[in-house]
Amino acid sequence: MTWTIDPAHSEINFTVRHMMISNVRGQFEKFSGTVEFDEVNRLNSTVEVQIDAASINTNDPKRDGHLRSPDFLDADNFPFLTFRSTRVELINNDHAKIYGDLTIRGETRPIVLDAEYNGKVKSPWGSNSAGFSASTKINRKDWDLNWNVALETGGWLVGDEIKIFLEMELIEVHEHELATA
Numbered sequence: 001m002t003w004t005i006d007p008a009h010s011e012i013n014f015t016v017r018h019m020m021i022s023n024v025r026g027q028f029e030k031f032s033g034t035v036e037f038d039e040v041n042r043l044n045s046t047v048e049v050q051i052d053a054a055s056i057n058t059n060d061p062k063r064d065g066h067l068r069s070p071d072f073l074d075a076d077n078f079p080f081l082t083f084r085s086t087r088v089e090l091i092n093n094d095h096a097k098i099y100g101d102l103t104i105r106g107e108t109r110p111i112v113l114d115a116e117y118n119g120k121v122k123s124p125w126g127s128n129s130a131g132f133s134a135s136t137k138i139n140r141k142d143w144d145l146n147w148n149v150a151l152e153t154g155g156w157l158v159g160d161e162i163k164i165f166l167e168m169e170l171i172e173v174h175e176h177e178l179a180t181a
Helices: 061-068 175-180
Strands: 002-005 011-018 022-028 031-036 046-052 080-090 095-104 107-122 128-139 158-173
Touching: 031 158
Parallel strands: none
Antiparallel strands: 002 031, 002 158, 011 022, 011 158, 031 046, 046 080, 080 095, 095 107, 107 128, 128 158
């Protein structure tokens, strides 16, 4: 069964240490994706997500511009971050590990998402919706995102570990909608 991400009811957020003493939070505002969700055999499910690199938002336009620059995401040359699952490992009926490839700036590395299935409902508009939450941690240097500044008191301006949090609401795509797409 094919499902698409409902961007109005989904979020891709992240946090990273700033000056080793606080967390900066941000999000990507534009993304799309599909999930082939096999309710009978969830191990056969797949996920593909495409994130618009230029849509990064940390509520600081100057910092966001720097994050879009070649020092970080290089959004002009690499307009999208992508995730493609490679396998699913069930933990229990509502929890799974989703293994996949995350591509940032042309570098592809494996990651693991800790995912939770939040259920499926029929919306007031007649469509079926499903909800998922997921999280992971990555080291930005694995994708050659190395820019940093040493602090006078020791340590670094930007932390290496990035925590990623996803809240996804999906809408079922019917076979006749796939044929006309």
